[in-house]
Amino acid sequence: MVFSTDKISDPGIDQAGLRKIHYSPSVYVISLPCSSGVKPKWIMHALENGFDGVFIAADGHECSFSSRCAEYTNKIVEVSQQLMKAKNINPKRIRMAALCSVCAEPFANHMENFGKILANLED
Amino acid sequence: MKERIGVYICHCGGNISDYVDVEELSKMFYKEDNIVVSKNVMFVCADSSQKAMIADIQEYKLDAIVVCSCSPKLHLHTFRNVAACAGLNPFNYVQVNIREQCSWPHSDHPHEATVKAAGLIRAGINRVSHSESLENIEIEVKKSALIIGAGVAGMKAAIELARSGNEVFLVEKDYFVGGHIAQKGQLFMSDQEGKDVITSLYHEIKKYPNITLFTGSTIEKVSGSLGSFHIELKVKPRYINPRVDKQTVKSVMDECPIEIDDPFNLGLVKRKVIYKNYPEALPDLPVVDAEALKVFPDFVAKYKSVLNLTEEEQIISLMAGSVLVTTGYDDYLPKEGEFGYKTLENVITLPELNRLMELNPNKLVYGGKEIKSIAFIYCVGSRQSKGENRFCSRQCCTSAIYTSLQLKKKYKDIQAYHIYRDIRTYGKQEVLYEQSSKQGDLYFKYEEKEMPVIEREGKSLIVKIKDYLTARKQLEIETDMVVLVTGMMPRKDALQISELFKIPVGSDRFFNEIHPKLKPVETVIKGVYIAGACQGPKNITESVQSSLAATSKIIALLKKGSFSADPIIARIDMDACSWCDKCAEVCDYSALKMIEMNGKMVAGVNKAMCAGCGICAPVCPENAIEIAQYTDKEIEAMIDGFLAKLEINEKEGGSDSTPKESAIRMEEYPQVWKEILAVMKDGKYTIPQIAENSKLNSELVTYHLMTMNKYGIVVPDGMDDKEMYYYYKENEDSH
Structure with a gap:
């Protein structure tokens, strides 16, 4: 499960498709205005209902909403990891990385690497 | 919950249906109770398909639609319009991206692509089931604009805005208008004098009674938002009686006993403390440095009818519908010792040379000696791969070459050496480079890793360079003067403006537009625009272009008298909220304020100021904040949709491509x-x-x-x- 952003990382993920760069079809994306708007509640909902992992494709320093976006998104990951620990979910099941609007290959690489990490987890 | 949903799945002429079994999907969803229409369409964006969709919405009384085709970046507004044309609220439509994020990246696994598309469409249906009808937020807009900075960009904008009948407040920090242009001497490509350009703009401004010019003024406080910004302005006094005749004022200026380094002439000469930047500077009323004159009470007493040192600064309140920031740039000032600046005699900057040329009409003299040769060193303070100014300042190559042409014209017998990294006299400016080469200027190329070194030898300066045009040969150039071609920097006080209006600043420290190509003068703050060199290095032409672009946006906004804002903003669950301030702390737009609601303190959202980013939502300990269209119900229903196990029979190579009755064969x-x-x-x-x-x-x-x-x-x-x-x-x- 991937959370992307309307203006920056989702266009990057679209680019991967446009350039026919393959990644796993088990990747599903929800695009939001800003990566700092992901609620830990949603992350838990995804993990508790069947997703193996959640990836936040963050705006990082390119965010047009806040210069502190990376810090805020990071905080969301930290809070989610606390909630995950309480429910015996491996904190490695959440991951974030900044993704730009033309980051097609980096996105596919992130999906491949994250997929490998998730496959080897035994919570 | 929606009960009459229409689902439209696009073949995209094969871009989708070559890999995803769209026929099977449309049949599968048609079986569901709340889905009244489920169609697969060759091109859902074709005008005939749009018309058919409008007819369906009306005929079947659809209460929501899901369009499954390409990325929402392409056709979100197309289908919102389709919904609106059919009388359906545009926010009861969801776009599902089954091309860029399904058929294309998974073209290697058609069956899995179809399964994924089913999940994506299921999520879209779930989302639209919970969608709410939303109305745009109408905000009243006052027909007035505030322009900050009366340089060429700000002055031009003021004239155009006033010409369209708007009230304009033009605010300048300096006591005289014109910014850097007035300092420049002749300008490249038009050969006009900078100060003449400013004079003609000033006289044009004076023709419009609806422009109020405030000089010596700074913005102190800003509140409100798009439509009605409340501005508090501090206007410093000139300490001079404006009713006294010009001749008397001039004689007082001449008699003034104190002189200081003249900042307008970059310290090259002295000026009185009763002064104008230059004789023709406008507004045509001198300014008194009151602090400096206080030590001469006899002089002040003698001219008490002219000097008014007790005059006080004023605080003025203004109301503006929109704001344009044109605060310009600062010249890069080399550090002491950088290429010998301030440590070696006769090493000066290009802006200093431009002032020197204005002050020396017949013979170029510096430090008591006539200058016969000049070496220009380019890219000083720009393109620093390891420094803080990584950008190119765009106008300096042309400016230096144009100055070199002016030198030859004005003083005849003078030799110029250009020591550059790359010459960027782009567009029409290239002819100046050609003229300079023809007049005998010599060009040498250096690289950042092997910077030129300046040394003094007797009465001359020696520039030592590794010249990349002659196979990195070590050359020594003897010259009377070295001119550092300095770049443009963000204004030192740009951060104050940024904080007052919440304008984002980029990593280069210039103001940031929303999008460099598609929204080049808009900021994320609704109603606040930027233009000119405050958003990055620009020449005068480019500054005026961006200023006019911003002006046309503002004219359109003010003419309408209202602004229709996107309803996708934050909203507060008043029962759950108990005002802890956490949301306001993270809001860069000051959109969240404490308000009283039924005797309880809660967070209130300023609808005009909220950018809809949603940063406030995850920090709320009570989960009392939601963003419209991104509610918990909608997002969680989407996640459930992705996970719904939909059974699809595996076929060879995706779908049959097209509906049976219209199967297309090559x-x-x-x-x-x-x-x-x-x-x-x-x-x-x-x-x-x-x-x-x-x-x-x-x-x-x-x-x-x-x-x-x-x-x-x-x-x-x-x-x-x-x-x-x-x-x-x-x-x-x-x-």
Whole structure:
């Protein structure tokens, strides 16, 4: 499960498709205005209902909403990891990385690497 | 919950249906209770498909639609308009991206792509089921604009805004208008004097009674938002009686006993403390440095009818519908010792040379000696791969070369050496480079890793360089003067403006527009625009272009008198909220404020200021904040949709590509095209007309006509009377 952003990382993920760069079809994306708007509640909902992992494709320093976006998104990951620990979910099941609007290959690489990490987890 | 949903799944002419079994999907969803229409369509964006969708919404009384095709970046507004045309609230529509994020990246696994598309569509249906009807937020906009900075960009904007009948407040920090342009001397490409350009703009401004110019003024406080910004302005006094005649004022200036380094002339000469930046500076009223004159009470007493040192600064309140920031730039000031600046005599900057030329009309003299040769060193303070100014300052190459041409014209016998990294006299400015080469200027190229070194030898300066034009040969150039071609920097006080208006600043420390190509003068703060060199290095032409772009946006906004804002903003659950301040702490737009609601303190959202980013939502400990269209219900229902286990039978290679009755086979192309062209040979026709005349299925006609359009065989030619269908005709150029 991937959370992307309307203006920056989702266009990057679209680019991967446009350039026919393959990644796993088990990747599903929800695009939001800003990566700092992901609620830990949603992350838990995804993990508790069947997703193996959640990836936040963050705006990082390119965010047009806040210069502190990376810090805020990071905080969301930290809070989610606390909630995950309480429910015996491996904190490695959440991951974030900044993704730009033309980051097609980096996105596919992130999906491949994250997929490998998730496959080897035994919570 | 929505009960009459329409689902439209696009083939995209094969871009989707070659890999995803769209037929199977449309059949599968049609079985569900709340889905009234489920269709697979060749091109969902074709005008005929849009018309059919409008008819469906009306005929079947659909309360929501899901369009499954390409990325929402392409057609979100297309289908919002379709919904609106059919009388459906545009926010009861969801776009599902089954092309860029499904059929294309998973073209290697068609069955899995179909399974994924089913999950994506399921999520879209779930989301639209919870969607709410939203109305745009209408905000009243005052017909007035505040412009900060009366340089060329700000002055030009003021004139255009006033010409359209708006009230304009033009605020300048300095006591005189014009910014850097007035300092420049002659300007490249037009050969006009900078100060003449400023004088003519000033006189134009004075023709408009609806422009109020405030000089010596700074913005102290800003509140409000788009439509009605409340501005508090501090206006410093000039300490001079404006009613005294000019001759008397001039004699007092001449008699003034104190002189200081003249900042306008960059310290090259002294000036009195009763002064104008230059004799023609405007407004035509000198300024008194009151602090400096206080030590001469006799002088002040003698001219008490002219000098008014007790005058106090004023605080003025203004109301503006929109704001344009044109605060310009600072020149890069080399550090002490950088290329010998301030440590070696006769090393000066290009802006200093420009002032020196203005002050020396006949002979170029510096430090008591006539200058016969000058070496220009380019890219000083710009393009620093390891420093903080990584950007190119754009205008300095042309400015230095133009100065070199002026030197030769003005002082005849002078030799110029240009020591550059790359020459960027782009566009029409390239002719200046050619002229400079023809007049005998010499060019040498250095690289950042091997910087030129300046040393003094007797009365001359020696520039030592590794010249990349002569195989990195070590050269020594003897010269009377070294001129550092300095770049543009963000204003030192830019951060204050940024904080007052919440304008984001980029990593280069210039103000940031929303999008460099598509929204180049808009900021994320609604109603606040930026133009000129405050958003990055620009020459005068480019500054005025951006200023006029911003002006046209502001004129459109003010003319309408209201602004229709996107309703996708934060909202507060008043029962759950107990005002802890956490949301306001993270809001860069000051959109969240404490308000009283039924005797309880809660967070209130300023609808005009909220950017809809959602940063406030995850920090709320009570989960009392939601963003419209991104509610917990909608997002969690989408996640459930992705995870719904949908059973799909595996087929060889995706779908059958097209609906059975209109299956397209490659060998049919020439015949179908011939039939369509036969119908079109004597004029223009709509798709239904072609279908009727050719006896071909209309979807087949749509598919082929779109392809023929793509390859330029046919071209669109206006719409029919009912504005239902486009006419197409044969493209004569294709013969």
